[in-house]
Amino acid sequence: MEPASGSRHAGPAARPAAAAVLPAGGSGERLGGATPKQFCTVHGRPLVSYTVRAMERISWISDIIVVVSPENIETMKTIIQKYGHKRVTVVKGGITRHRSIFNGLKVFAEDEFSKYLLQKPEVVVIHDAVRPFVEEDILLEVVMAAKEHGAAGAIRPLVSTVIASSADGCLDHSLERARYRASEMPQAFLFDIIYQAYQQCTDYDLDYGTECLHLALKYGKTKAKLIEGTADLWKVTYKRDLYAAESIIKDNLSQQVGVITDVKEDVVQVGLLLHESLKSQIQVEAISISLCQNESHLQNMFSGRCYNFIYIHDKQPAFQETHLLVDMLEKSNITLLYPVILISVHLNSSENISFSIGMEELTRNKKFAREVKKKNIWVYDLLIHYKDCLPLQEAVNSAAALIMALIKDRNPELIGQLLVA
Amino acid sequence: MEPASGSRHAGPAARPAAAAVLPAGGSGERLGGATPKQFCTVHGRPLVSYTVRAMERISWISDIIVVVSPENIETMKTIIQKYGHKRVTVVKGGITRHRSIFNGLKVFAEDEFSKYLLQKPEVVVIHDAVRPFVEEDILLEVVMAAKEHGAAGAIRPLVSTVIASSADGCLDHSLERARYRASEMPQAFLFDIIYQAYQQCTDYDLDYGTECLHLALKYGKTKAKLIEGTADLWKVTYKRDLYAAESIIKDNLSQQVGVITDVKEDVVQVGLLLHESLKSQIQVEAISISLCQNESHLQNMFSGRCYNFIYIHDKQPAFQETHLLVDMLEKSNITLLYPVILISVHLNSSENISFSIGMEELTRNKKFAREVKKKNIWVYDLLIHYKDCLPLQEAVNSAAALIMALIKDRNPELIGQLLVA
Ligand SMILES: [Mg+2]
Ligand SMILES: [Mg+2]
Numbered sequence: 001m002e003p004a005s006g007s008r009h010a011g012p013a014a015r016p017a018a019a020a021v022l023p024a025g026g027s028g029e030r031l032g033g034a035t036p037k038q039f040c041t042v043h044g045r046p047l048v049s050y051t052v053r054a055m056e057r058i059s060w061i062s063d064i065i066v067v068v069s070p071e072n073i074e075t076m077k078t079i080i081q082k083y084g085h086k087r088v089t090v091v092k093g094g095i096t097r098h099r100s101i102f103n104g105l106k107v108f109a110e111d112e113f114s115k116y117l118l119q120k121p122e123v124v125v126i127h128d129a130v131r132p133f134v135e136e137d138i139l140l141e142v143v144m145a146a147k148e149h150g151a152a153g154a155i156r157p158l159v160s161t162v163i164a165s166s167a168d169g170c171l172d173h174s175l176e177r178a179r180y181r182a183s184e185m186p187q188a189f190l191f192d193i194i195y196q197a198y199q200q201c202t203d204y205d206l207d208y209g210t211e212c213l214h215l216a217l218k219y220g221k222t223k224a225k226l227i228e229g230t231a232d233l234w235k236v237t238y239k240r241d242l243y244a245a246e247s248i249i250k251d252n253l254s255q256q257v258g259v260i261t262d263v264k265e266d267v268v269q270v271g272l273l274l275h276e277s278l279k280s281q282i283q284v285e286a287i288s289i290s291l292c293q294n295e296s297h298l299q300n301m302f303s304g305r306c307y308n309f310i311y312i313h314d315k316q317p318a319f320q321e322t323h324l325l326v327d328m329l330e331k332s333n334i335t336l337l338y339p340v341i342l343i344s345v346h347l348n349s350s351e352n353i354s355f356s357i358g359m360e361e362l363t364r365n366k367k368f369a370r371e372v373k374k375k376n377i378w379v380y381d382l383l384i385h386y387k388d389c390l391p392l393q394e395a396v397n398s399a400a401a402l403i404m405a406l407i408k409d410r411n412p413e414l415i416g417q418l419l420v421a
Numbered sequence: 422m423e424p425a426s427g428s429r430h431a432g433p434a435a436r437p438a439a440a441a442v443l444p445a446g447g448s449g450e451r452l453g454g455a456t457p458k459q460f461c462t463v464h465g466r467p468l469v470s471y472t473v474r475a476m477e478r479i480s481w482i483s484d485i486i487v488v489v490s491p492e493n494i495e496t497m498k499t500i501i502q503k504y505g506h507k508r509v510t511v512v513k514g515g516i517t518r519h520r521s522i523f524n525g526l527k528v529f530a531e532d533e534f535s536k537y538l539l540q541k542p543e544v545v546v547i548h549d550a551v552r553p554f555v556e557e558d559i560l561l562e563v564v565m566a567a568k569e570h571g572a573a574g575a576i577r578p579l580v581s582t583v584i585a586s587s588a589d590g591c592l593d594h595s596l597e598r599a600r601y602r603a604s605e606m607p608q609a610f611l612f613d614i615i616y617q618a619y620q621q622c623t624d625y626d627l628d629y630g631t632e633c634l635h636l637a638l639k640y641g642k643t644k645a646k647l648i649e650g651t652a653d654l655w656k657v658t659y660k661r662d663l664y665a666a667e668s669i670i671k672d673n674l675s676q677q678v679g680v681i682t683d684v685k686e687d688v689v690q691v692g693l694l695l696h697e698s699l700k701s702q703i704q705v706e707a708i709s710i711s712l713c714q715n716e717s718h719l720q721n722m723f724s725g726r727c728y729n730f731i732y733i734h735d736k737q738p739a740f741q742e743t744h745l746l747v748d749m750l751e752k753s754n755i756t757l758l759y760p761v762i763l764i765s766v767h768l769n770s771s772e773n774i775s776f777s778i779g780m781e782e783l784t785r786n787k788k789f790a791r792e793v794k795k796k797n798i799w800v801y802d803l804l805i806h807y808k809d810c811l812p813l814q815e816a817v818n819s820a821a822a823l824i825m826a827l828i829k830d831r832n833p834e835l836i837g838q839l840l841v842a
Contacts, residue, residue: 355780
């Protein structure tokens, strides 16, 4: 996951040359839904796109082969186009997992696929399309181990005891948990070893097997190196896993906020207080700027891994300025993969006891937000109204709580609403 | 989980007499946090309370023993008191899972615990405190199988291939996935079988074993009946599982909404339209009532499994009526386990183009909501403003979308805010 990546990056010298095959042909039976899980949307984007992105951002992975069932080829191509994925080739899968992976490998080795012009890699990574949170660290570790041992795969401790049942549905024996591991993904292989294993294996293997490490052992006489992976390698299998994936993605997206204030003294002061109040909960980057001036600082802010922005001003309406920000965000391209949140904070210190908000203004805010949502920018409005009788600090704390709620929930239905601190 | 329970219930004749032991002594290492996972809050309540409730609502489970580590005994007692749990006894755990379960069983069998006055059950259920979504169906199935076979346990298909590694950290062999199962919870035993097994087992078993079915086999010569369980038996193990649990609970809580309209013609009409617009997304129960009159219909509505209410009116403010609803909700006791959502929908058809919302009113709404939140009732305000130029249907659809967002997100930070449809 990009926004909160803590990966160590491979130095240029250590970088291997690898390709990746992502089997994405599963049928989603276990989810109990019609849509196979790799195509279920998570925070608005199909799960498979997250996994493709996890591979794509790694410079030493030259090609990414996504293997999908025939009926999903067009869907997959549309996803690649829509989210601007690069170096991806879509390949038609077989009727089982092993047959699909084999089809993915053939692209590098067989004449009939020469049209793809893909170079046979030294090492091939095999990774499930439904394990989106794979990090560069573990990929590198597995690939380097494959270079040395011929094959390698990530493993995890067993969560439950594994048992064997007898023919009458009773316990036969239980396995000693400490001696066994769950075989997970990613796995990696010297290309020739896994490809030759697939060429030799039987129809029974292709139809009923699932484990590539097993094929490398059986047909390639290669004992895979096992690498302890982290918990985030888990496979999205059930509906609850989609919930978990969405929460993790939202959590990752809500680690950082950019605070933009115009240069007026009042506004700058509130910006500082808000910064102070937010910084215990989220990483804050702040600038004070006149929006009509040089915007290079803002462009820097928009080119990082920040997907949340607050614009503090004392204008109402602030459509012109918000428009400017929206345009810059759009140009920055960060809206391609994730919705970007923009909270327009209106500062009002009117002493007028009968201060009120007009319905026309609210209607206009909503209409504006609906327009901008098409660009994958979600605009919310927040009013900080303070008077002598209500200390500013209290209003700012309340604003910070509302801002955090909007950033964490990332709810598209609430765009254009005006919240009051 | 109560709100969306689809359980078949056991007829009186079939009801077994059982007790339950819930080991809750785990240390939460795998979550990477300081709080053991059974005490982590999920939608505001500790996870263990959900599991206790899942047992408590089953009439044929006479006693529930929660086994916690010594430092958490007071915490656990406070939880039981706060959420009004019944038939629960807190017992001090040992340093391992098996020692804790053994301690839980001793309460029924040994003289030193006679102060608890608990009757030895025929069958004892053992269930993890971190598996909150267990349904009566599977508990009954496992208990009945234990009566017949002496022992029984829920199983699930393996999600990953299980492998054994050699001493050098390489693959030794992989298990044929179809032959093995994951041993899950609940498990159940004839009390004497499991208790005698624990009395006979070695220190090594008590210190390094985890599997009760294994003890029943080894020391009780009892082959447990294995019962295929549903996916919702899963164990909250990692942080992502807490996310998933919270989403499932919120999802279950947002299956049903009660719509209350006052008896004025305009309001009733909007109530009907809203009902129509909501019913494709959520189960709707609606009544039209004058709040000052007989409230028995309302009391019925408040005694079911509904945790979301909409009150539609044309008054502003409607504090008096909302207060009345809050009082009734409080008396109904449904607020004990889950926060209840109350959306006050103000209908305004003012043709006045300069219609506006006063800051004083907004401040009052927020203050009121903060007060009522102490009773575990979360109040949100929603304005439906329609004029000839904006068709009512469109406003109602927009209101329905906002209502669904509030009900599904269940965000405590947004209480007291006024949303505009
Ligand atoms: Mg177990
Ligand atoms: Mg596998």
